[in-house]
Amino acid sequence: MGVSATLVVMIIIMVGIILRARNARKNDGNEENVEAIVMLKRYSYARVKKMTNSFVHVLGQGGFGTVYKGKLPDGNQDVAVKVLKESKGNGHEFINEVASMSRTSHVNIVSLLGFCYEGDKRAIIYEFMPNGSLDKFISENMSAKRDWEKLYDIALGVSRGLEYLHNRCVSRIVHFDIKPQNILMDKDLCPKISDFGLAKLCKNKESIISMLDTRGTAGYIAPEVFSKNFGGVSYKSDVYSYGMVVLEMIGARNIDKVENSGSNNSSMYFPDWIYKDFESGEIMRIFGDQITIEEEKIAKKMVLVGLWCIQTIPSHRPTMIKVTEMLEGSIEALQVPPKPLLCLPASVPETVEDSNETSCSSNPNQFCNLSAYEDTLQFSNKEFQKPNKGSQSTSKSSSTKVSKET
Numbered sequence: 001m002g003v004s005a006t007l008v009v010m011i012i013i014m015v016g017i018i019l020r021a022r023n024a025r026k027n028d029g030n031e032e033n034v035e036a037i038v039m040l041k042r043y044s045y046a047r048v049k050k051m052t053n054s055f056v057h058v059l060g061q062g063g064f065g066t067v068y069k070g071k072l073p074d075g076n077q078d079v080a081v082k083v084l085k086e087s088k089g090n091g092h093e094f095i096n097e098v099a100s101m102s103r104t105s106h107v108n109i110v111s112l113l114g115f116c117y118e119g120d121k122r123a124i125i126y127e128f129m130p131n132g133s134l135d136k137f138i139s140e141n142m143s144a145k146r147d148w149e150k151l152y153d154i155a156l157g158v159s160r161g162l163e164y165l166h167n168r169c170v171s172r173i174v175h176f177d178i179k180p181q182n183i184l185m186d187k188d189l190c191p192k193i194s195d196f197g198l199a200k201l202c203k204n205k206e207s208i209i210s211m212l213d214t215r216g217t218a219g220y221i222a223p224e225v226f227s228k229n230f231g232g233v234s235y236k237s238d239v240y241s242y243g244m245v246v247l248e249m250i251g252a253r254n255i256d257k258v259e260n261s262g263s264n265n266s267s268m269y270f271p272d273w274i275y276k277d278f279e280s281g282e283i284m285r286i287f288g289d290q291i292t293i294e295e296e297k298i299a300k301k302m303v304l305v306g307l308w309c310i311q312t313i314p315s316h317r318p319t320m321i322k323v324t325e326m327l328e329g330s331i332e333a334l335q336v337p338p339k340p341l342l343c344l345p346a347s348v349p350e351t352v353e354d355s356n357e358t359s360c361s362s363n364p365n366q367f368c369n370l371s372a373y374e375d376t377l378q379f380s381n382k383e384f385q386k387p388n389k390g391s392q393s394t395s396k397s398s399s400t401k402v403s404k405e406t
Contacts, residue, residue, distance in 0.1 A: 040102050041114035045121040047073065052081050060133075060181075062195070069128065072113070078128035079113060094122055103170045108161030110184060110194040129192060131185035134158075134245070138180055142251055146288060148295040150189060151249050155302055156327045157191040158183055162242060163320040165193070166235045174234070178241035179220045180248065220244045224314055236314035239323065243309025247274060250302050251286050271310050271340035278303055278336075301331045308337040 049055065052070035059067040065084040072079055094117060101112045101124075116123040131137065134154065141147065158178075165173040175182075175193065182195045222240035224230035247270075277283045278300075284291075287299045305326050311317045316338070318326065326334060 040098070040112065041125075043114055043116045043123075043125065045116055045118045045123070048081060048083070048116045048121075048123050048125075051079070051125075055083070070125075072125075078130075080126045080128050082124045082126065084122045084124070091117060098124065100171050100173070104165070104173070106161055106164040106169075107190065108157045108192055109164065110192045126194065129184035129194075130187050131189055133181050134183035134185065134191060134249075135180035137185055137189070138249055145290050146251070148291070148298045152298045152302065152327070154183075154185075154189070154191045155246050155249060155305075156324070158193065158242065158245070159320060159324045159327055161191070161193040162238055163324050166238070166320050172235070175238050175241075177220075178238050178245060180245055183245070222314070223312060230312065231314045234314060235320075236317050239309050239317045239320060240311075240314075242320070242323070243306045243317075246302050246306035246309065247271075250299055250306070251288070271307065274303070275307060275339050278307070297331050301327065301334065304331070304334045304336065307340065310340050311337060312341045 043051070048070075051073060052068040055066075055068050057069040059069050059080055061067070065082055068081045068083065070079050070081045071077065098112070098115050098117075104112075110129070111127045112124065113127060114125040116125075137154075141151070162175070162178070165175060175195075177195060178193070182193065184192050184194045186192060220241040222230075222233075222237040224233050225237055274283075277286070283300070283303060284296075287296065291299065305323060308318055308326070309323065
């Protein structure tokens with residue numbers, strides 16, 4: 001009986017120690033959030049209304065709320081105020097998100113300056129970006145002789161920003177909605193990643209993110225977000241979106257020359273015809289006539305990096321650390337990536353390794369054709385379609401479908 005009683009006491013003590021350690025870890029996390037929030041300025045809703053002049057200057061609208069231009073109370077700094085729609089989440093979740101955002105600090109990440117949390121009124125105050133979004137810059141840049149060095153600097157800046165979010169901030173952050181509209185330009189045209197309303201946090205060594213409530217923008221969404229057959233959703237999904245942005249930056253969306261690819265060439269898979277143009281040497285028509293030898297090297301490097309990033313299988317894509325290295329290195333050091341495939345893999349690992357190395361081999365026997373999945377990837381054609389001459393854009397086609405498979 002004495003031995004049994006001693007054993008029971010020891011078990012109780014061990015359980016108590018374990019529970020105490022768990023609570024300590026939770027408290028540490030809460031303390032980090034409190035410290036982060038204390039460093040931020042909290043504004044009343046009345047003050048937010050005043051700094052935006054009663055919400056008169058709309059900068060943009062999205063699924064999570066409206067962004068207004070404003071000024072801090074001292075009148076010396078312009079800001080962007082994101083007023084959130086009524087949220088289903090509780091105040092604790094909002095505070096945690098704001099705390100996570102406030103702990104990011106990087107030249108290519110939009111800075112958080114303050115917040116408002118007053119009942120159901122919630123707003124986030126960011127630094128103001130006077131040159132708007134990358135989407136606007138791309139549009140203006142395509143109408144004149146392109147500044148390839150600036151485009152390269154922007155691509156490199158965004159790469160460094162994502163590398164920071166994925167690897168070097170306090171909590172690993174996956175953005176899930178990388179697109180030109182969420183990349184803002186400061187007065188010196190330095191790119192800054194914005195809108196972490198969709199971000200999911202990967203703590204510690206987690207790589208696979210729950211697909212619940214995952215959102216993104218058609219044309220930039222990685223295949224694995226739609227179908228688990230491609231592998232797990234992870235930071236590699238941001239890599240795919242980044243690749244699509246880079247290919248858009250080089251002017252791939254503005255081609256009006258169509259190759260003969262059958263009866264339905266207007267719906268040809270976007271990465272497929274980019275790859276074919278690169279292989280055949282016709283990629284030069286994307287770049288324009290007035291391009292120097294050095295600019296051509298920059299443009300081709302961006303094409304190669306973009307094609308590596310949009311590999312169909314997540315594990316075949318480089319990490320953002322590797323992407324940054326590729327951009328900073330010489331084009332001669334880059335290998336031509338495998339052709340992005342419009343098909344499902346026969347088998348894909350469920351996890352993504354945290355490796356800086358990416359396989360450059362492609363075995364066609366590892367893949368199977370799946371015509372039924374073509375509708376799923378129409379999201380890419382909708383945004384990046386190669387139009388027929390004399391035809392209207394099909395971007396608003398009612399036949400575009402997105403698979404609900406998860």
